Each structure stands twice: as C-alpha cells, then as structure tokens.
Amino acid sequence: MDKCDLCMNYEYDEEFDCYTCDMDLDQDDMERFLRGDNRECPFFRQGNEYQIVKHQM
Numbered sequence: 001m002d003k004c005d006l007c008m009n010y011e012y013d014e015e016f017d018c019y020t021c022d023m024d025l026d027q028d029d030m031e032r033f034l035r036g037d038n039r040e041c042p043f044f045r046q047g048n049e050y051q052i053v054k055h056q057m
Contacts, residue, residue: 004033008047 004010009022021033023043
C-alpha cells in the first residue's frame with residue numbers, strides 16, 4: 001500500500017477517472033509525487049474515517 005492511499009488529500013477525480021493529490025503542488029513536489037518518492041510529503045495527513053465521523057456527531 002502506498003502512503004498516498006492513507007492520506008486525506010488523495011482523492012478520486014471523477015473527471016479523470018483516477019486518484020490525485022488534492023494539494024496545490026509546486027514543481028518539485030509534483031516531481032516527487034510522480035516518481036513515487038513521497039515518503040516525506042509535507043502535505044501528508046493521516047486519513048482516519050472514524051475520527052471524521054466522531055467530529056460530525
């Protein structure tokens with residue numbers, strides 16, 4: 001599993017029919033994203049659906 005799969009910013013784009021990073025990446029960040037070298041992504045936020053639902057209640 002890729003770390004992006006766990007990130008809250010990695011969302012499905014219906015227009016392009018694929019998952020993309022929702023953050024506004026600069027050229028260097030985009031290069032790392034495309035190479036798959038995102039171990040140290042500054043935008044990574046752990047996606048936790050249970051935590052989101054807990055705040056909604």
